[in-house]
Every structure is written in structure tokens, then in C-alpha cells.
Amino acid sequence: MQTLKEKPIHLETHPALTVCGVAFDLTPEGAAWLAAERLLVVADLHLEKGSAYAARGQPLPPYDTRATLARLENLIARFRPRAVVALGDSFHDRAAASRMDASDAAHLTRLAKNLDWVWISGNHDPVPPREFGGTVMAELRLGPLTFRHEPRPAPAIGEIAGHLHPCAAVRVRGRRLRRRCYASDGTRMVLPAFGAYAGGLNVLDRAWDGLFPGLDFHAWMMGGRTVVPVAARRLEAD
Template sequence: MTALEIGAATDDGALTIRVANVEVVLRASGALWLAQQRMLVVADLHLEKGSAYAARGQLLPPYDTRETLDRLEREVAALTPRSVVLLGDTLHDGDAQTRIAPTERTRIAALADRLRLIWVCGNHDPDGAGDLGGETATVVEVAGLTLRHDPSPFPIVGEVAGHLHPAARIHGPAGSVRRRCFASDGRRLILPAFGAYAGGLNLRDHAFAELFETKPKGFTIGRCVMAVAYERLSPDRASRTRSVRS
């Protein structure tokens, strides 16, 4: 059994925890920071989700790629990482890279020129980076942790994954609030979606039920990262289930 150890919050709203006895930093942006390795990890950017929906007649403001890259660049500027791992589903679909505007393509290429940019393959982007710059991988091993897109479907030690877009609903005296969140039991960690238009799947959904040996905490993101006990989390109404994870 690996107990979940939670450290003190930092001035910028981040929170340090230990996953499989490895110290990691949960950032308020939804990014993961491995300070000793100077590695920044973000999951599920779903670039060009807006244009994919527009092609099907559901018009959304076409700025999700720009906004997501803005947030990623702010994290890079704040932390000056040596490497950035994009933990799968960085592109929303197989044609997304053909729809990315030249300005945003240039920004991605600039990141690949400045640091090691690793695209982990996801179910939405099984071919990885394509011609956008950087390198493609299926799994990244670092500091005793295994970074992959799709979590293994059973309790496991040392795995960091994305894919499920965890979110937490918390009820209080004034009503309820729903936030994207990290999820961890101290053995493994699931990252929230980083993309501007990526949805969230409630941490109490049955998709999470077999992944953790003990009930995980949700670490909600916003102005700061806050640890929330599983018992404080509420399910969504029946109408809000898997459809939010797309």
C-alpha cells in the first residue's frame, strides 16, 4: 500500500503530492510538473475540437487551439522545462493538423525547437505528432513513473495517465460547483484535460471504479489546487455522464 502524501501549497496555487513515492507538483493550470527532471506534462489538449464540431454544424468559437497554446506557453514561460510531454489526444481527430492555422503551427514548431517536445499517442491521435514537430512515443518512462495516455484498467503503481478527463462536483451551502481535477490514491495519477474545449467525466463515474485500490482524492483546479476527499464528491445527474468525455 502506498499512502497518499500531500505537501504544502505553493504561492502560485500549486500543490505537491507523492505518487508511488515520487514527488510531483499539481499545477493550477491542470499541468503536472516534475521539478527534478524539469519535465512538464499535459494531457488531452484536443486541438481543433472547435473546427471539428463546426464541420458537423455545431458552431463554436474557433479559438480553442489558440487559447490552449496560450495556456501551455504560460506554463513553459513560468517553469522553463527541458521537456514537455503531451500525454495523448493532443489533436482532436486525424485531420486536425490540416486545420491548424499557420500561426498556431508556427507556435508548436517553436516549442519543438526550444525544448524536447514528446507527443504520446492517444486514441484520437494514434499517429502522434505528424509533421508538427517534436517526437512521437507510446509510453514515457521517467523517475520511476510510467506516462501513457490510456490508464491501465486495474490498480497499478507508478502510472500517470490522461484520457478520462476527471472532474469533481462538490456540494456546499450555496449550491454545487464542478471543476476539472487530478485524481490520485498515492499509487497512480490521472490528469485532467488541458484543452480549452475538453469536457470532464465525474470522478464518481463507474469508469474510475476499478482503477484505484483505495478511494482517490480529487485535486480540483482553478485559482489553486485543492484536495477533496472522495466522500465529499457528488455524482452528476444521470443526463451528464460519458458524453462529456469527447
């Protein structure tokens, strides 16, 4: 288990998290950058979640896809990756592509066609739509790492996953802060949901039982311009 200094880390320093000896730079937007492979990793975009809710009579502003793609494009422009890996649930449901605004669909197609893009299958999108390009895979192996959607019970050495939408809560000077986060014990990592409308599940929730034995992990909490590692023993449940 690596030793971490629990203090704010500014984006300009690209706070690094090591999984099985492989260093990832973490961004406060919720993407992980694997510089050695020029690989940008995101999880749970949930594109067209807003329109899915609207179809069920729960109207939400229909701009979540546009906002999510804009944030992703900004990261692509910053890091200039060779490849993007989307760790499943990139689309909120099987009909997401048919509801997508034409300009948003064209935007996504432009992004995907200019990169080696890997769509990992998720539980919301077991068969991601093909019209946007890229390669669909159940999981991707790269050296000691395995990129998949749903985390498996420990030990899952080298696993990079999404699905659980991790968030964490901590009390600072009497004020309770709750943020999306990365979760890692140095042997595996779960990424936060990247989608604009994606919620978060507290890393102390029972759904996390069996992933990180005991409290021997850190939540890398996202702020506006920082990512801060916080030991699990300091976190609060919801």
C-alpha cells in the same frame, strides 16, 4: 496512502502530489510539474476540436487551439522545462493539423522545437502529426513512473495518464461546485484535460470503476488560482 489537509492551497506554494515517492507540483491550469526532471506534463489538448465540430455543422468559436497554446506557453515560460510530455489526444482527430490556422501551427512548432517534446499516442491521435517536431511514443518510462494515455485497471503502480478528463463535484456551504481535477491515490495519477474545449467526466462515474478501488483516493480540484485536495468520500456524483 498519504494524509492530505483538505484546505485551499495557493498557487505560490505549488501544491505537491507524490506518486510512488516522486513529487509533482500541480497547477490550476491543469499541468503537472516534475521539478526533479524539469518535466512539464499535460494531457488531452484536443487541438482543433472547434474546427472538427464546425465541419460537422456544429459551429464553435474557432479559437480553442490558440487559447490552449497560449496557456501552455505561459506555463513553459514560468517553469522553463527541459521537456514537455503530452499524454495523448493532443490533436482532436487525424486531420487536425490540416485545419490548423497557419499562425497557430507556427506557434506550436516554435514551442516544440525548443524543448525535448514527447507526444504520447492517444485514441484520437494514434499517429500524431510529425510536422511539429518532437518524438512520438506509445508510452514513456522514467524511474518508477510510466506516462501513457489511457489508464489501466488497478494496480497500475506509477502510472501517469490522461484520457478520462477527470472532474469532481463537491458541496460547500450548500453550494455545489464542479471543477476539473487531478485524481490520485498516491500510487498513480490521472491528469485533467488541458484543452480549452475538453469536457470532464466525474470521477465517481462508472467509467472509473477498477482504477481506484473503493474511495481511497483524492480529487485535486482546480480553482482560479488554487488546487484543493478533496477526499473521494466527500464528492458528489453527477
